Amino acid sequence: MRDFQFPGRSPIRATEAMAATSHPLSTLAAIDMLRSGGNAMDAAVCAAAVQAVVEPQSTGIGGDCFVLYCPNGQGDVLAFNGSGRAPEAATVDWYLDNGFSELPKQGPHAVTVPGAVDAWCRLLDDHGRKGIAAALTPAIRYAENGYVVHDRVAFDWKDPETDLSLDEVAARIFLPGGKPPTAGDVHRQPELAETLRIIAKSGRAGFYEGAVAEDIVGRLRRLGGLHTLDDFAATKGDYKTPVGTSYRGYGIHQMPPNNQGLTALLMLNVLSGFELGALDPNGAERLHLEIEAGRLAYRDRDDLLCDQDHVAVPVQALLSAAHANRLRGVIDPERAMTELPRLELPGSDTVYISVVDRDRNAVSFINSNYYSFGSGVVGPKTGVVLQNRGTSFRLDPMHPNCIAPGKRPLHTIMPGMMTKDGRAVMPFGVMGGGYQPFGHVRLLTNMIDFGMDPQQAIDAARVFYNQDVVEAERGVRVDAVEGLRRRGHQVAEPRHPLGGGQAVLIDWEKGTLTGASDPRKDGLALGY
Known part of the structure; x- marks a missing residue:
């Protein structure tokens, strides 16, 4: 037991269900989902979607995710790899021939194809009860109507290493009035709200095909990126053995390499x-x-x-x-x-979500744009911030983590x-x-x-x-x-x-x- 004369907080204790996230609005959305009949996977995706709005420096639908899941808290732990891949045109020779000595930290060449939305939709189809439209409803509301910027979010937003002014779209959305919001300000992302509505209606195809993909790929191509619509359409996460x-x-379980x-x-x-x-x-x-x-x-x-x-x-x-x-x-x-x-x-800037429901379905869920605001590249019509996971690749042809078409980079999240005795702990x-x-x-x-x-x-x-x-x-x-x-x-x-x-x-x-x-x-x- 902690010493109550010192600053700190007690653990939270309950019997039915529990959610823990790095943002109050995200935790509340997860609890609301659980109390309305959703299960742990519904709650985790709902929480991640809210954080894609209210923690834009940390995560988003232009990022990646990984998930460990123990259905009913017993038996095998399932692992899902929702990390994106390099474009098919991204050969190491192309980068070396074009004068790159390393992958940049910002800009189009830092971007691998985002895997989060595909993962969310697949996981809800396979393990959820409510579906993607229900999971995205709170996030759409916050993006459209606004949310209050919390203190740690504001602290990260003003990080001098994050120069949102380098991208005119990022600056328009995330530097309102020419400066980062401060704690207590209300921030809105109407373009992102519309993108989330499209995904809610059309599922993964709403992100990887059609107008949303065209906006993102068009922006990347104009900046010199190698991405194509085919790269986006082909995106697919997969189950792995932990x-x-x-x-x-x-028993301690982790995602396998990458x-x-x-x-x-x-x-x-x-x-x-x-x-x-x-x-x-x-x-x-x-x-x-x-x-x-x-x-x-x-x-x-x-x-x-x-x-x-x-x-x-x-x-x-x-x-x-x-x-x-x-x-x-x-x-x-x-x-x-x-x-x-x-x-x-x-x-890096990342969100991690832990959820257990009344049936003891246990979800360990992580979603990220990597660096603060990822690559700094934002879709002009969609408001999607794109991650910069490509910067983790090497350009040494002999290194196992060297970039290659369709390859995933070494991933930190x-x-x-x-577990113990065959049950999730x-x-x-x-x-x-x-x-x-x-x-x-x-x-x-x-x-x-x-x-x-x-x-x-x-x-x-x-x-x-x-x-x-x-x-x-x-x-x-x-x-x-x-x-x-x-x-x-x-x-x-x-x-x-x-x-x-x-x-x-x-x-x-x-x-x-x-x-x-x-x-x-x-x-x-x-x-x-």
């Missing part, structure tokens, strides 16, 4: 050989082991993870006990490693699912681009090794190794920071909070749900 590991008796979820599993496998629970949960020794395990796992990530439809990834070898033992063997509890390659891991996720494997491991070890409830585990101060520096949030104790420095780490305060997460814990014996949402964002968990 990858997983066992940690202290719990997703980076395997990175968190590598970290857990390494840490499983240390008695974390005997350490100070906020001390330097625990933080150091987490950092070193992460550095090793990210090396494997950057060297090997890619779209398995194009290049084989040695998943079983990476998840083997022998590999974990090799990695663990090079960690010195008293000294930072010096020979590992430099990590340069960008943050990763939903998680924890917790859909969970931690946002934040490259930080996410660290965030998953931090959340899980806080709960499993140190007995924290989901809210305590999410609230706890975080560290992240990036660009040869340990980023330590202000909540990390001074003595822990000094202990990291004594071990050879450079430590600095991050410019932004590290990530943001949600989780819903299922207690099958008591028949209860416990929800948590990150105070680093605007959201909350609600249940009934």
Whole structure:
């Protein structure tokens, strides 16, 4: 139990159903959907659609998504890959011949074909009750009538790295009066409202064919992009087999590559050989082991993870006990490693949604435009902000993650699912681009090794190794920071909070749900 004399929030507890998101309007929309007879998948898609309007810097229908789903909370965990692919004309030779040394972070060449809308429609057809029109109704209302800009959204909107003025359409919609909205302002997106109406009426064809696709592809082509209407029409997500590991008796499930979820599993496998629970949960020794395990796992990530439809990834070898033992063997509890390659891991703007309904259908759902406002390219008639996932590709023809026609890039957004004895225990996720494997491991070890409830585990101060520096949030104790420095780490305060997460814990014996949402964002968990 937390100390009620300190700032913080209690976890949310209920019996029937629970939703946790990073925005109050999104959580409310999910709860309304559940109380009107929808199930967890209906609620998750509805929540994601609302956030595509009210958190435009983080996500949108021009983005991608991944989903882990456990029907009735029992049996196999299903995985759905809703990430987009490179255009058919996007060969590495084209980019090299045209003078590119890397994929840009903004503009048309940063854009892969968005996969979110196809995924939403498919998942609702396969697992929902209400359909896409019902799921989009609240989002259409907010886009048309306006929504109040919340504080973290406003904080992200004014990020100096996001220059919406470079795109005249983006500037018109997202810099009203020539400046970003501030907290408390009302913002409207009427073009997006009309696009959502078309999708509500026509389903996925309303986005990938006809006027909406023509507007988006036309804009990309005018800017020099390689996308075609055929690329959009051919977009199709697919079910995959999750990858997983066992940690202290719990099953931890992640998306397979092209997703980076395997990175968190590598970290857990390494840490499983240390008695974390005997350490100070906020001390330097625990933080150091987490950092070193992460550095090793990210090396494997950057060297090997890619779209398995194009290049084989040695998943079983990476998840083997022998590999974990090799990695663990090079960690010195008293000294930072010096020979590992430099990590340069960008943050991202993402929304993560956790929902469990009365039938215990458990959904772990993540949707993103990657960088703040993605590529910065917006459809002039549709109001669709396009993601910039293409920037994750390499232009080294020998690298597994090299760009190729129809290939998916290495993807950072990763939903998680924890199970035990064949039943779902917790859909969970931690946002934040490259930080996410660290965030998953931090959340899980806080709960499993140190007995924290989901809210305590999410609230706890975080560290992240990036660009040869340990980023330590202000909540990390001074003595822990000094202990990291004594071990050879450079430590600095991050410019932004590290990530943001949600989780819903299922207690099958008591028949209860416990929800948590990150105070680093605007959201909350609600249940009934």
